[in-house]
Each structure stands twice: as C-alpha cells, then as structure tokens.
Amino acid sequence: MPAEIFNPNPIVFSPAKPTGRLADLHAQSLWINDTTEPEEGADDVDPIDQDEIFDLIRSINDPEHPNTLEELRVVSAPQIEVNGNHVMVEFTPTVPHCGMSTLIGLSIRVRLLRSLPNRFKVDIRLKPGSHQSELAVNKQLNDKERVAAALENAVLVDTVEQCLVTAGRRGHPE
DSSP: OOSSOSOSSOOOOOOOOOOTHHHHHHHSOSSOOTTSOOOTTTTSOOOOOHHHHHHHHTTOBOSSSSSBTTTTTSOOGGGEEEETTEEEEEEOOSSTTOTTHHHHHHHHHHHHHHHSOTTOEEEEEEOTTSOTTHHHHHHHHTOHHHHHHHTTOHHHHHHHHHHHTTGGGTTOOO
C-alpha cells in the first residue's frame, strides 16, 4: 500500500448483478470437458466480447483501497471495446490527480495478457478528460518497452500481484 493516499474516501458502489451474457458466463465452466463429443464447427474460434473482458478485470483490487475496480467504478463493461483481435479498455480514475492510474492500468494489462490468447492486441487508456496527466499515462501504458521495464521492477510486480489476488473472483464475492 502506498504511503500517500490520493483519494482517502472513495465512493464505493455495489457490483452489478450478472445479466444476459455475464450470467451465461458464470453458469458455464471455464474448463474443457474432454468426455463430450466435439460439436460441429468446434475448430471455430469463439469470439471474445466486452462482457468477457469485463468479467476478467472487474475484480482487480484497487492499489489504495480494499475495493475492486468495479466497486469504485474505475472499470465497466461499456468502457470496453472488442473488435476482432483488438481489445481497448478505457478506465476512469476516482480522482483527476490519481497517482495510482499507471499502476491500475498496468494491473489491467497484466491480467488481460495472462488471460487472453496471444493473438489479441490490448490497449489500455484513461477515459478522456478524467486525469490531469492523461496523455503521459496513456503513453506509458501502451509502450511495450515501458511496460516491459516496469515488469522487471520486483517491487512494482509485487504490487501488481497484490492487485490481481482477487481477479479470479470474476465478480463473485469472496
């Protein structure tokens, strides 16, 4: 946890109840059942949609607070675009001067890189007008060399790992 807290009293919202596509995702197993016969067209690649991406990132912990990114409304399904193999996630920091924005974006990137097939290109951006250093943060989050350098820093990787501890909940409470 950082020494300086950028938003000591964030507004916390209740997580959304899964509906439609999200409810279907929660009802299905994530593991392949080897005992079933392959369906016709089983070689086809299932497209990934914004609900699936949101489900992967919604339970990431905020680095400053004991809340998820969904509870703080840092991420939401409408802020995600999926076009073929390109995923664009837009997130909204809780305050315009949030010093944790780069760490939040890095946590989202790491979660998606670990979860999605290699064919996907992932872009992470701040919601336009939501942060005083929007351009600089966006540049850091989408520069391969900067991301790689950040992930060589053991302290930073440890902090990202702490943010990702709850990511596997996928919107479910403990």
